[in-house]
Amino acid sequence: MCGRYAITLPPDVYRDFYGYSEQPNFPPRYNVAPTQPVPIVLEDRGERHFMLVRWGFLPSWVKDPKDFPLVINARGETLETKPTFKAALKRRRCIFMVDGFYEWRRDGREKTPFLIRPRSRKPLPMAGLWETYSSPDGSEIDTAAIVTTDANGTMSAVHDRMPVILSEENIAAWLDVSDERASVMNLVRPCPDDWLDLVPVSSRVNKVENDDADLMEPLTHPEPAPVRQTKPKAKKPLSSDEDDQGSLF
DSSP: OOOEEEEOSOHHHHHHHHOOSOOOOOOOEEEEOTTSEEEEEEEETTEEEEEEEEESBOOTTOSOGGGSOOBOEEEGGGTTTOTTTHHHHHHOEEEEOOSEEEEEEEETTEEEEEEEEETTOSOOOEEEEEEEEEOTTSOEEEEEEEEEEEOOTTGGGTOSEEEOBOOGGGHHHHHOOSOTTOOOGGGOSOOOGGGEEEEEOOGGGGSTTOOSGGGGSOOSSOOOOOOOBOOOOOSSOOOTTOOOBOOOO
16 A cells, blocks of 8 residues: 655656646655645646646545545556446546655554655656546545555565556556556556665654655664553553553554
């Protein structure tokens, strides 16, 4: 899966890499989180474009967004069968603008964050799907989700899922929705192991409000284990369901 990522390369690098016509200027973001506005690349009538969307996919047929779960990832195995994604897979494919993402490895009750980024240090083309949701009151919101697949050998040390990362040669095929009958499912697969670097980073990334370059610095020494607080002793015995308080999140 993918629940946090970074967009830190200069805007011109992204524009040159993807070839869209717009000239957006945006600051680096080191801890992008679900429901936030995020940039994507899409193709319309043979031309690529930059667009801002909400990270959290909403199908057009949803009646009330409050009753629909937040969909930030789309499992590659269900794209062709799940009603949520079938239409977008044919007509509204996109690429998330990313140059690194975070994943957490479970160690008992603890979660250890890792930064994953391309060894080339170029943009990391993550396959996505987008949709424009129209609410009953007539307002519209553009939304998107990242397509995921099984982990490759590098990622399997941390998690059993990973984003679908495209090669530069396959970007055009993923974005081209001119032929709805064409299948791109052969692109929904783990990327080669040697494309990625994986390093442990500070648990500061756990908090969305932390958004600075230090989040991407590799840890040179293990972080001290967090101190878990328990409820103060009461005058009466604690019941058996009163667990330790506090966690990384």
